[in-house]
Amino acid sequence: MRGGLPGLIVLLLALAGAGAIHMNAPPPAPWSDDELKAIQSLSLSALPPLPSDPSNAVANNPVAQRFGHRLFFDARLSANGAVSCATCHQPSMRFADDLPRAVGLAIGTFNSMSLVGTAYSPWYFWNGRQDSLWAQATSPLESAIEQGVSRAQAARLIAGDPTYLAAYQALFGPLPPLPGEAPETGQEEAAVTEAFVNIAKAIAAYERLLLPGETRFDRYAASLGQDEASAPDAQLSHPETEGLRLFIGKAQCINCHNGPLFTNHEFHNTGVLPAIGALPDKGRAEGVRLILKDSFNCFSAHSDDPDKNCLELRFMRTGDDLVAAQKTPSLRNLKGTAPYMHAGQIDTLAEALAHYNRARDAIVGHNEAKPLGLLPYELKRLEAFLSTLDGPLATAPEWLAPP
Numbered sequence: 001m002r003g004g005l006p007g008l009i010v011l012l013l014a015l016a017g018a019g020a021i022h023m024n025a026p027p028p029a030p031w032s033d034d035e036l037k038a039i040q041s042l043s044l045s046a047l048p049p050l051p052s053d054p055s056n057a058v059a060n061n062p063v064a065q066r067f068g069h070r071l072f073f074d075a076r077l078s079a080n081g082a083v084s085c086a087t088c089h090q091p092s093m094r095f096a097d098d099l100p101r102a103v104g105l106a107i108g109t110f111n112s113m114s115l116v117g118t119a120y121s122p123w124y125f126w127n128g129r130q131d132s133l134w135a136q137a138t139s140p141l142e143s144a145i146e147q148g149v150s151r152a153q154a155a156r157l158i159a160g161d162p163t164y165l166a167a168y169q170a171l172f173g174p175l176p177p178l179p180g181e182a183p184e185t186g187q188e189e190a191a192v193t194e195a196f197v198n199i200a201k202a203i204a205a206y207e208r209l210l211l212p213g214e215t216r217f218d219r220y221a222a223s224l225g226q227d228e229a230s231a232p233d234a235q236l237s238h239p240e241t242e243g244l245r246l247f248i249g250k251a252q253c254i255n256c257h258n259g260p261l262f263t264n265h266e267f268h269n270t271g272v273l274p275a276i277g278a279l280p281d282k283g284r285a286e287g288v289r290l291i292l293k294d295s296f297n298c299f300s301a302h303s304d305d306p307d308k309n310c311l312e313l314r315f316m317r318t319g320d321d322l323v324a325a326q327k328t329p330s331l332r333n334l335k336g337t338a339p340y341m342h343a344g345q346i347d348t349l350a351e352a353l354a355h356y357n358r359a360r361d362a363i364v365g366h367n368e369a370k371p372l373g374l375l376p377y378e379l380k381r382l383e384a385f386l387s388t389l390d391g392p393l394a395t396a397p398e399w400l401a402p403p
């Protein structure tokens with residue numbers, strides 16, 4: 001005997017089952033006005049035009065951009081002829097690399113930082129010890145563990161390469177007479193430093209071209225205000241939208257990773273442990289001390305800005321909470337750039353999220369992040385959201401390969 005009562009029960013169970021499936025995946029809850037505002041504030045459409053850099057007279061000069069492009073990829077600017085900026089800042093890895101700690105002439109202490117969108121930042125390096133892109137570029141060139149060239153060697157390379165010399169002279173006038181191997185006089189030394197700074201200013205002009213492009217998240221944000229059905233690739237999946245909801249809400253990521261670059265350009269202690277075998281880094285507390293005595297800082301005679309207002313530097317935040325604080329990195333294009341954090345201490349995004357969820361006490365200073373109490377499925381959603389921030393650069397392809 002088939003059918004009858006048992007059949008009806010099976011039918012009812014099946015209907016209930018179907019209902020249960022529906023209840024597991026409700027349509028996404030509508031965004032509140034505050035949430036919509038937060039989402040729009042993260043969208044690339046909220047990114048203002050790149051601010052001018054009055055400290056660098058050639059910051060937007062096309063000749064400087066091309067010259068800087070060549071210099072960026074030129075390994076002759078290193079003691080062993082094998083290291084260029086692009087060794088650690090690779091175009092295919094959002095201008096970072098995939099090592100825990102950078103390797104130039106020797107193994108360094110820090111994780112290479114992404115250069116995409118960094119021209120928006122008032123501070124450079126994890127501890128912000130320099131305050132312009134050109135001032136920053138002087139450091140790796142001279143650093144004994146990165147490129148290790150002297151100022152005179154860098155200037156000699158320009159003098160000996162007709163293409164470089166022509167570009168240099170078009171931008172900055174004649175190259176000063178270069179000292180031989182004999183000890184330099186004070187005057188010669190100053191002239192060589194000026195030439196070296198000019199080289200760095202051309203590199204900075206190139207770096208200003210490295211800007212983030214639209215991602216799935218940005219297309220989603222743009223589609224929110226529109227009535228018609230949005231393009232299919234402007235849709236985020238259920239876990240992705242719920243991850244976004246956590247990012248701007250319960251998980252508090254937006255407190256520091258805010259604005260269209262997902263960084264407040266500030267410094268925070270988030271309790272990241274030192275790399276194994278390394279001493280804890282003093283972070284911004286040290287950066288504040290170093291920037292004030294940096295001979296290329298905003299107040300210096302090498303700045304092309306006649307006004308030298310230097311408001312950022314004059315009013316920079318100081319204080320005890322900056323001990324072990326690092327610069328908040330952008331969260332755009334995290335894919336393929338693991339490991340993460342200032343010394344590459346964390347291998348995967350899942351581990352980075354677990355780190356925030358626990359928010360253990362910092363071993364130096366005070367961890368500003370609070371334990372989140374998120375459940376495993378919520379952490380997965382956050383991770384799914386972060387993947388919607390991967391996308392191409394908004395930079396013409398010619399700049400993304402060696403010249």
Ligand code: HEC
Binds near residue numbers: 086104108113
């Ligand atoms: C050996 C690897 C290596 C080389 C070579 C190198 N860098 Fe870096 N770069 C790093 C590391 C590591 C950091 C972070 C170091 C720190 O905070 O102390 C960094 C930081 C930066 C930053 C700061 C970004 C930010 O958002 O604060 C910029 C800009 C930069 N590098 C540009 C350059 C340029 C330009 C060159 C070539 C002149 C160059 N780098 C050469 C590894 C390298």
Ligand code: HEC
Binds near residue numbers: 255272326339342353
């Ligand atoms: C109190 C400010 C603050 C909060 C809140 C915060 N972050 Fe961070 N984030 C930082 C700083 C600072 C770093 C760099 C720390 C370091 O290297 O020691 C960082 C690093 C990261 C990194 C590594 C990126 C890289 O390129 O190395 C990821 C991923 C990240 N945060 C995601 C998140 C997520 C997701 C949340 C929310 C759960 C969050 N952050 C909350 C400030 C913050």
